[in-house]
Amino acid sequence: MRELEAHPELLSLNAATVRAQWGHAELVEGCKRHGISAIATWRDKVAETGVEKAAKLVRDAGLKVSGHCRGGMFPAADAAGRRTALEDNRRAVDEAAALGARSLILVAGGLPPGSKDLAGAQTQVEEGIAALLEYARKVRVDLAIEPLHPMYAADRACVNTLKHANDLCDRLAPGPNSGLGVALDVYHLWWDPALEAEIARAGRTAGRIMGFHVCDWLVPTNDLLLDRGMMGDGAIDIPKIRSWVEAAGYAGPIEAEIFSARNWWKRDPDEVLAVCKERFRTVC
């Protein structure tokens, strides 16, 4: 297991962690100021800056991009909606390429409005990823399926376990360096009794683990989306999960992604970055 104290360069800051306070340019400047060497970008923030300028800022600052958030959201009520989603996903792939991102993060999408057809939505996700993968391989951008917590199954992502994401990878792109893999976020996966086994399974295919995200599960949690905790403030044994991920061969960055409308989004972003760095060293 890696000694994080000796490897500050492994910390990546996801733009969502300070999304209420900073745009893309401020994020780049802030990370440089704090000696953070990688970021994860979000499409809306990149769009505000313009993708070319955003990419230049990243390059000039010497930052790595651990992931671009996010593609996905495949299911739609009709064929036109699915086509629109696929076109938008191709643009997201292009952005990830321009930014030099390790991968485009895919959040599956939930049920089309009014639908109760969970299996149908999951089929749409599989077909959507298959179609996008052809394009992404041409542009040489990896796609990372991020299973989301089951509480998002209806409205955000109907891929809710690492087993499901691994199954999709096995069906759509088996083998190493296939261009399709998974992003693991402790917040979404920590409760799963199959997690250790599924992380090992992901690790058996070289390169399938494309990202590792950390935050914490607060007790109580007061909002389904925007009440995530700073690492160390909740119930998740992050080092244990990290040990499984690294035993599976993952050697990439550890990305702090914290949606926190009640707390961290209200704080001075320089304080947020300082706390992230400290918690990265001490509790991850």
Next chain:
Amino acid sequence: MRELEAHPELLSLNAATVRAQWGHAELVEGCKRHGISAIATWRDKVAETGVEKAAKLVRDAGLKVSGHCRGGMFPAADAAGRRTALEDNRRAVDEAAALGARSLILVAGGLPPGSKDLAGAQTQVEEGIAALLEYARKVRVDLAIEPLHPMYAADRACVNTLKHANDLCDRLAPGPNSGLGVALDVYHLWWDPALEAEIARAGRTAGRIMGFHVCDWLVPTNDLLLDRGMMGDGAIDIPKIRSWVEAAGYAGPIEAEIFSARNWWKRDPDEVLAVCKERFRTVC
């Protein structure tokens, strides 16, 4: 699959559905008034009335008790805490016996305060059920493990999938009529890709499926605990899941259990019962 229109006697009303409005006696009277022939009881409501009197009210009204809520909450910080939990669970078993309940519903319990040891809590749950089962068999009360949604893993139940509950049954009490089984609530389980297979697995052991609970998953859901929906108002395909449960051999009641501080708990309880009856016929 059973035709519910022809079988109004299959509806059971869980006391939690009108817990803000009614005590136990009012629940019994209300169900009698509405022609609902079964209820599920809660310990606090029964305690307010006194268990003997509560049981007499049920008997005099000719009601069935589809389940008594709830035992469990096994994990504790130390041995004294675990002993206290076990003693309290034995009292819950005695209440279930007095009430003539089909089973005592077990909610596992979450992490002891401050703990991040999920596997340890799960071991405590297994040991607690094993100890309680000895007592429950003597008193001839069945124990039904109810897996709760993964969003409750930290503070309420660290058994979050039907697979986990089935595994516990296989390890602790394999075979038919073992006194240990599962209660299935669509709210907690609907998202799980393994659900159909695990329901079939539960069905292979006669009598393991001890209860079937319904409500709905609202989009959006505004509270992790108290924003559950009336059947038909959310994203869950209840008839599909019921078809799996009945194909697995379940022939018991269908229990409406709706925690809804924002909506149904604020309404006239007679309206709530009328809507439950109508939705039972039309959308379950």
